[in-house]
Amino acid sequence: MNATTAKKYICVNCGYIYDPELGDPMNNIPPGTAFESLPKEWVCPICYAMQDMFDPLS
Amino acid sequence: MKPSVASLYQAVELKQDVGPLLVGERTNANGSKKFRDRLLENDYQACLAIGQEQEASGAHVLDLCAAYAGRDELADMLELVRLFSSSIKIPLMIDSTTPACIGECLKIYPGRAIVNSINLEDGGVNIRKVCPMLKTYGAAVVALTINARGMAMTADDKVATAREIYDIAVGEFGLRPQDLMFDALTFTIGAGDETLRDAAVQTLNAIKRIKAEMPGVMTILGVSNISFGLAPHSRKVLNSVFLHEAVQAGLDAAIIDAGKVLPLSKISPEDLELSLDLLYDRVKDPLKSPLMRFIEHYQAHVPETAADEAATRARRPEQIMFDLIVDGDKDGFEDTLSILLQRRSALAIINDILVPAMRHVGELFGRGDILLPFVLKSAEVMKLSVTYLEPHMEKVEAAHVTKILLATVQGDVHDIGKNLVDIILSNNGYKVYNIGIKMPAETIIEKARELKVDLVGLSGLLVKSAIVMKESMPLYQEAGLGVPILLGGAALTPKFVAQECVPGYNHPVVYCSDAFAGLKAVRDFEAGTLKTTTWDLQVQGEKLKPGLKNIEVVRTHPVPQPPFLGSRVVTDIDPTPLFSYINEQALFRGRWGYRRAKQTAEAYDQLIANEVRPLYAEFKRRAIQDGLVRPQAAYGYFRCHSEGDVLHVQDGDATHLFPFPRQAEPPHLCITDFFRTPAEGGDIVAFFVVTIGPEIDKATHALYDANKYHDYLMLHGFSVELTDAFAEYWHQVMRRELGIGGAEPENLTGFVNQAYQGSRYGFGYPACPDLDAHKAVFAMLKPERIGVTLTDGMEMVPEQTTSAIVAHHPQAKYFAV
Ligand code: B12
Ligand SMILES: [Zn+2]
Numbered sequence: 001m002n003a004t005t006a007k008k009y010i011c012v013n014c015g016y017i018y019d020p021e022l023g024d025p026m027n028n029i030p031p032g033t034a035f036e037s038l039p040k041e042w043v044c045p046i047c048y049a050m051q052d053m054f055d056p057l058s
Numbered sequence: 059m060k061p062s063v064a065s066l067y068q069a070v071e072l073k074q075d076v077g078p079l080l081v082g083e084r085t086n087a088n089g090s091k092k093f094r095d096r097l098l099e100n101d102y103q104a105c106l107a108i109g110q111e112q113e114a115s116g117a118h119v120l121d122l123c124a125a126y127a128g129r130d131e132l133a134d135m136l137e138l139v140r141l142f143s144s145s146i147k148i149p150l151m152i153d154s155t156t157p158a159c160i161g162e163c164l165k166i167y168p169g170r171a172i173v174n175s176i177n178l179e180d181g182g183v184n185i186r187k188v189c190p191m192l193k194t195y196g197a198a199v200v201a202l203t204i205n206a207r208g209m210a211m212t213a214d215d216k217v218a219t220a221r222e223i224y225d226i227a228v229g230e231f232g233l234r235p236q237d238l239m240f241d242a243l244t245f246t247i248g249a250g251d252e253t254l255r256d257a258a259v260q261t262l263n264a265i266k267r268i269k270a271e272m273p274g275v276m277t278i279l280g281v282s283n284i285s286f287g288l289a290p291h292s293r294k295v296l297n298s299v300f301l302h303e304a305v306q307a308g309l310d311a312a313i314i315d316a317g318k319v320l321p322l323s324k325i326s327p328e329d330l331e332l333s334l335d336l337l338y339d340r341v342k343d344p345l346k347s348p349l350m351r352f353i354e355h356y357q358a359h360v361p362e363t364a365a366d367e368a369a370t371r372a373r374r375p376e377q378i379m380f381d382l383i384v385d386g387d388k389d390g391f392e393d394t395l396s397i398l399l400q401r402r403s404a405l406a407i408i409n410d411i412l413v414p415a416m417r418h419v420g421e422l423f424g425r426g427d428i429l430l431p432f433v434l435k436s437a438e439v440m441k442l443s444v445t446y447l448e449p450h451m452e453k454v455e456a457a458h459v460t461k462i463l464l465a466t467v468q469g470d471v472h473d474i475g476k477n478l479v480d481i482i483l484s485n486n487g488y489k490v491y492n493i494g495i496k497m498p499a500e501t502i503i504e505k506a507r508e509l510k511v512d513l514v515g516l517s518g519l520l521v522k523s524a525i526v527m528k529e530s531m532p533l534y535q536e537a538g539l540g541v542p543i544l545l546g547g548a549a550l551t552p553k554f555v556a557q558e559c560v561p562g563y564n565h566p567v568v569y570c571s572d573a574f575a576g577l578k579a580v581r582d583f584e585a586g587t588l589k590t591t592t593w594d595l596q597v598q599g600e601k602l603k604p605g606l607k608n609i610e611v612v613r614t615h616p617v618p619q620p621p622f623l624g625s626r627v628v629t630d631i632d633p634t635p636l637f638s639y640i641n642e643q644a645l646f647r648g649r650w651g652y653r654r655a656k657q658t659a660e661a662y663d664q665l666i667a668n669e670v671r672p673l674y675a676e677f678k679r680r681a682i683q684d685g686l687v688r689p690q691a692a693y694g695y696f697r698c699h700s701e702g703d704v705l706h707v708q709d710g711d712a713t714h715l716f717p718f719p720r721q722a723e724p725p726h727l728c729i730t731d732f733f734r735t736p737a738e739g740g741d742i743v744a745f746f747v748v749t750i751g752p753e754i755d756k757a758t759h760a761l762y763d764a765n766k767y768h769d770y771l772m773l774h775g776f777s778v779e780l781t782d783a784f785a786e787y788w789h790q791v792m793r794r795e796l797g798i799g800g801a802e803p804e805n806l807t808g809f810v811n812q813a814y815q816g817s818r819y820g821f822g823y824p825a826c827p828d829l830d831a832h833k834a835v836f837a838m839l840k841p842e843r844i845g846v847t848l849t850d851g852m853e854m855v856p857e858q859t860t861s862a863i864v865a866h867h868p869q870a871k872y873f874a875v
Pocket of ligand 2: 044
């Protein structure tokens with residue numbers, strides 16, 4: 001999957017939005033990483049919720 | 059031309075070729091609870107859906123009434139008329155007694171409507187206001203035979219009143235006879251009122267005479283009033299027979315649920331005879347009135363028609379009841395249960411229909427096919443049904459169910475987690491003893507023994523409660539409790555349960571992530587397969603620890619000037635501005651459970667627009683109007699300095715020490731890094747405790763006590779997000795007071811991402827996990843002044859309260875230790 005077409009996801013617990021174009025510097029995730037390719041240990045950088053607490057954004 | 063009315067799409071003749079013109083009556087806020095509830099939720103789309111159902115079930119015209127105490131009838135009606143007239147093909151009956159409202163609705167209605175209604179109750183005032191409008195817009199009108207003395211009871215009085223109305227409408231205002239639809243009113247013959255024994259006869263005679271004496275006029279009748287007070291299944295028969303008789307007498311239109319009319323061919327000769335005897339008051343047994351005979355008959359038999367009718371709809375009452383639960387639909391559940399009670403025992407209904415329906419709901423939820431709020435709606439119907447059936451149950455019947463004791467542990471007042479478990483378990487057929495909050499282990503042991511429960515479930519909100527759970531395991535062991543223990547709550551993890559709790563107790567100890575995990579555990583227990591929680595690093599893995607990675611904290615950042623030193627309270631805060639700080643995504647998806655799940659993006663947007671936002675608007679309105687929210691803050695600014703991992707905070711003569719943990723891995727952050735040392739000249743730190751007060755919590759509990767599960771979760775969720783919003787708002791107030799409010803976020807995402815200067819850390823969160831810090835915070839801020847107290851578990855009461863330490867350093871952001 002390429003980064004620009006990859007979907008954004010929102011944390012249902014706190015509203016943080018994971019944007020694959022930006023990655024997640026708080027968790028050492030480089031830009032261009034699709035949500036689906038995040039390591040299973042990854043948690044929300046704001047509230048530490050796990051990945052099953054994320055909803056795809058339209 | 060034949061008299062007719064019309065919508066934007068079609069004309070409908072008032073005189074139908076076969077049978078009467080049927081007016082759907084379910085879109086009436088006074089007649090249908092379902093419609094009223096949707097209206098009270100401002101859910102106009104759902105109101106429309108009820109109208110569409112009526113249309114689909116065969117109504118020719120739709121009665122629309124939004125008059126309900128406390129609502130703005132005109133605004134509701136305008137909204138509904140607009141919506142209905144573009145989406146519903148059958149013409150509307152504008153049901154209102156307010157002339158101004160009638161006029162406005164007629165103005166915007168694109169067809170020829172019927173107005174419901176006019177009468178002479180006020181001696182002829184309103185009728186003279188409405189008639190010109192009817193003339194202007196060419197509408198038809200329902201005219202009730204009510205005069206200054208009240209509702210006309212006898213045929214003579216009914217006809218005389220009709221004549222008076224006729225003279226005004228036709229004589230004074232030039233309406234055509236065919237524009238008038240006379241409702242000769244009917245009263246119940248089902249309640250045993252002697253003066254009403256001939257009510258049906260009076261009405262039928264009046265219809266005949268009105269038609270004969272005022273040629274050209276129409277007649278209409280609210281048919282189902284005739285049977286008020288009788289058992290639901292017998293009402294359907296009587297209503298249908300009465301309708302038939304009324305049509306014979308000349309009735310043109312009937313206000314009745316079109317789906318509930320039986321053709322005479324579906325009514326047995328015996329049932330027909332009994333209904334006719336009752337309607338015409340034919341006494342055939344000197345010892346028994348026709349009413350007694352009618353009632354006794356239906357106590358003994360379920361009318362065949364009830365089964366027939368269900369069969370024609372291809373759904374048996376068993377299926378209907380199952381579907382009502384699954385759909386969370388309360389409409390008609392009593393009727394359905396009363397039919398079922400004729401065939402099965404109450405216990406059989408519960409075990410064979412209701413419980414399987416709830417199990418199905420649980421499966422749908424587990425597969426992500428439905429969302430939590432809908433599960434709660436189903437549970438509400440379940441609860442209502444069981445309550446309805448309870449009087450029909452023998453006491454012994456309840457003996458064999460699995461029994462569970464639920465409690466929130468000592469020092470903890472959090473009860474919604476436990477209550478949701480109660481809702482799910484008890485509505486899946488289990489016996490739950492929910493003994494409350496702040497329960498010491500001793501009480502739990504005592505109660506478990508006394509009630510002979512099969513399992514114990516413990517709940518808690520904070521880490522302190524998790525520790526209480528761990529520490530009480532040996533007590534349960536020593537006391538010989540001997541039953542499995544289920545543990546749940548936000549601060550628990552499977553790892554903690556497996557490593558800290560399991561070793562203290564040698565019966566199963568099971569971590570439950572949510573209420574459904576609890577349900578599964580109870581089922582596993584029954585099946586003999588319940589397993590103690592285990593934790594395997596290899597399988598589960600350690601979670602990442604988020605936080606800024608390459609950060610070197612600047613030590614020379616200027617220290618802001620505090621507006622004052624020490625603490626203050628603010629008690630007169632306007633709640634309205636807080637709403638714009640509510641994190642709607644977290645509220646809708648997180649707290650309320652309206653997640654996208656398997657829905658398409660469009661379906662989800664629809665759900666949010668039609669169901670969620672109206673509810674949200676309603677809560678915001680109630681929060682203000684009912685005084686549910688009273689924001690108050692205790693806060694302060696203090697001199698401080700860091701020494702290693704400890705922050706020294708100066709409050710007058712007292713010094714409070716705040717030790718914080720430091721990250722074990724790079725960049726090895728600790729909150730103290732953001733504060734200057736004594737050598738660097740010391741620093742300023744701030745704290746706050748904010749609460750929205752106890753009222754909303756009370757309102758929330760009242761909903762739980764009333765078994766309004768769905769609204770209970772919703773209002774609780776709203777209250778907690780509003781509390782968070784208040785913290786966000788107050789933090790901003792404090793940044794401004796410190797003069798560091800220059801770069802503020804433009805939208806909510808900015809607040810989520812902390813796009814402002816500095817940070818606030820809530821005690822109990824990873825960078826400052828020690829909740830005992832609350833003792834020092836309370837010593838400094840004295841939040842008792844705003845009604846906030848601390849439990850021995852370091853929880854703040856009321857629940858809708860939150861605390862934080864505020865750092866001004868621009869590099870201070872969230873991080874995990
Ligand atoms: C909403 C929320 C708040 C709200 C309201 C709190 C409340 N509920 O009344 C507000 C904003 C006020 C708040 C404040 C605080 N919070 Co808070 N809060 C949460 C949050 C996000 C959800 C809690 C909640 O209400 N859930 C809804 C209910 C229905 O869920 P539940 O209780 O967990 O129950 C479910 C399951 O756990 C399970 N379950 C529960 N019990 C049982 C029992 C059995 C037998 C079974 C089978 C299942 C079961 O089933 C339930 C239903 O499915 C959690 C994090 C999270 N995502 O869970 C943090 C969390 C509870 N909060 C936390 C903290 C630290 C706080 C504060 C101390 C922060 C502060 N310094 O102000 C305060 C304390 C408040 C107080 N009054 O003392 C921490 C607690 C950790 C700790 N150190 O103790 C958490 C875990 C966040 C975190 N990840 O760190 N909080
Ligand atoms: Zn989050």
